[in-house]
Amino acid sequence: MGVQGTFSDFASVSTIDRRLSRIRDHQVVLHLAIFSLAFFVLFLRRPDALLNAQFYAEDGKYWYADAYHFGFRCLWMPLDGYLNSVSRLIGLLTLLFPLAYAPLIMNVAGLLGAILPVNVFLSSRFGSIPIALRIFASVWYLLLPNSYEIHANTTNLHWHLALVGCLVLLAKPGGTAAWRVFDCMVLASLALAGPLGILLVPVAVVLRWTSKDQSYNLFLGALIPGAVLQALLILFSGSRPSPTNGATFQQLAGILGGQLFLSSIFGLKEFVRLYYVGNPVLLSFLELVALALGVPVMTYAVLYGPVRLKLFILFSVTVLILGLTHPLVDPSSVVPQWQLLQTPGIGNRYYFFPMVAFFASLIWMLGILTPTPKMARYLAGVILLFVPFGIYTDRQYFRFKDLHFRAFAAQFEQASPGTRVTIPVYPGTGPWQMELAKK
Numbered sequence: 212m213g214v215q216g217t218f219s220d221f222a223s224v225s226t227i228d229r230r231l232s233r234i235r236d237h238q239v240v241l242h243l244a245i246f247s248l249a250f251f252v253l254f255l256r257r258p259d260a261l262l263n264a265q266f267y268a269e270d271g272k273y274w275y276a277d278a279y280h281f282g283f284r285c286l287w288m289p290l291d292g293y294l295n296s297v298s299r300l301i302g303l304l305t306l307l308f309p310l311a312y313a314p315l316i317m318n319v320a321g322l323l324g325a326i327l328p329v330n331v332f333l334s335s336r337f338g339s340i341p342i343a344l345r346i347f348a349s350v351w352y353l354l355l356p357n358s359y360e361i362h363a364n365t366t367n368l369h370w371h372l373a374l375v376g377c378l379v380l381l382a383k384p385g386g387t388a389a390w391r392v393f394d395c396m397v398l399a400s401l402a403l404a405g406p407l408g409i410l411l412v413p414v415a416v417v418l419r420w421t422s423k424d425q426s427y428n429l430f431l432g433a434l435i436p437g438a439v440l441q442a443l444l445i446l447f448s449g450s451r452p453s454p455t456n457g458a459t460f461q462q463l464a465g466i467l468g469g470q471l472f473l474s475s476i477f478g479l480k481e482f483v484r485l486y487y488v489g490n491p492v493l494l495s496f497l498e499l500v501a502l503a504l505g506v507p508v509m510t511y512a513v514l515y516g517p518v519r520l521k522l523f524i525l526f527s528v529t530v531l532i533l534g535l536t537h538p539l540v541d542p543s544s545v546v547p548q549w550q551l552l553q554t555p556g557i558g559n560r561y562y563f564f565p566m567v568a569f570f571a572s573l574i575w576m577l578g579i580l581t582p583t584p585k586m587a588r589y590l591a592g593v594i595l596l597f598v599p600f601g602i603y604t605d606r607q608y609f610r611f612k613d614l615h616f617r618a619f620a621a622q623f624e625q626a627s628p629g630t631r632v633t634i635p636v637y638p639g640t641g642p643w644q645m646e647l648a649k650k
Contacts, residue, residue, distance in 0.1 A: 256354075257607065265637050272643060291539055329353065357566065381523060403440075416431070466553055479555060504590075629648065
């Protein structure tokens with residue numbers, strides 16, 4: 212009987228192992244399918260990002276050029292006051308390929324970073340949220356209006372990486388070694404990718420204190436070294452320009468009401484039409500209405516929402532406040548930065564997190580996850596009715612002007628050592644060009 216029981220137990224364990232293995236295989240296939248579909252959606256939003264890949268701003272001027280000239284030393288070169296080590300590391304990676312393929316690699320890296328939040332959000336770690344709601348939110352995120360500036364480029368990859376970091380902290384901690392490695396890699400990379408990791412440290416501290424979960428000790432260990440280094444550079448390196456803000460309340464109302472709330476609901480293209488073609492009085496009125504709706508929605512969610520939603524909104528608002536306090540839209544411009552920020556499409560990276568937080572607030576107010584007052588549900592429902600309009604109008608980004616990068620790349624490849632070649636990078640105006648000295 213003892214031997215029989217042992218064989219029986221062994222068979223049961225083997226059966227369980229096989230079932231768990233099948234489940235893991237199915238999950239891998241599912242997430243690969245999600246990733247592929249998301250990649251296809253983002254590709255359709257601007258096909259020329261892959262079909263006619265060109266450098267975007269810092270991708271060429273700094274990440275590639277500095278990697279080419281300085282090698283691994285570029286990883287420790289601050290720009291605009293902080294390290295951009297992940298972007299620079301991707302620049303180093305492109306050196307393994309001919310110059311003609313470098314923009315494509317950087318654009319693909321930008322797309323991969325944008326897709327990663329979807330896979331994390333649709334994983335079992337957010338199983339407390341109904342899957343239909345998560346799919347709806349993921350589709351909206353992939354088709355997010357007013358976000359072309361952070362689409363398919365390495366320069367703004369850290370914004371998407373910061374969203375992954377937020378999700379890692381706000382999700383149920385992963386129970387496997389693979390998840391823990393993933394979480395720590397994301398947070399450590401984020402801390403060295405830009406300044407946003409600094410703002411996630413207090414989020415992790417609050418979650419550690421409220422949940423008593425020791426997993427957050429590991430998260431803090433991954434975040435803090437890079438965050439401290441970035442903070443020291445911001446405070447003491449003196450490498451961040453300080454152009455004139457020109458802040459006024461009227462411009463703040465235009466920035467928040469127009470660029471943030473109005474553009475996230477109706478889309479950037481509609482806001483551009485109102486700004487340049489529409490009646491200025493009507494535009495000011497709509498901006499004030501959007502401001503009068505958007506601010507109370509997020510305030511209500513901060514006051515009455517669950518802890519994790521509150522933390523995400525406060526993080527997003529802090530990002531916006533710091534961005535508006537020290538914006539770098541065009542440091543060389545004589546026009547004040549806030550005047551530039553009021554212009555549709557300029558600096559929309561600063562509105563990325565507030566837009567996501569605004570949408571998350573509306574979803575929570577629907578009362579699907581926790582009961583909310585009827586008035587809150589009606590207000591959120593009415594605003595969300597207009598979201599498909601914004602998604603439709605901004606479903607495709609405008610194509611980049613063809614700066615004939617491949618012709619310049621061929622010219623550089625054929626140049627003699629010591630020859631200096633100047634290559635325009637998008638947007639191709641002002642200081643945006645890449646200078647390479649052929650080795």
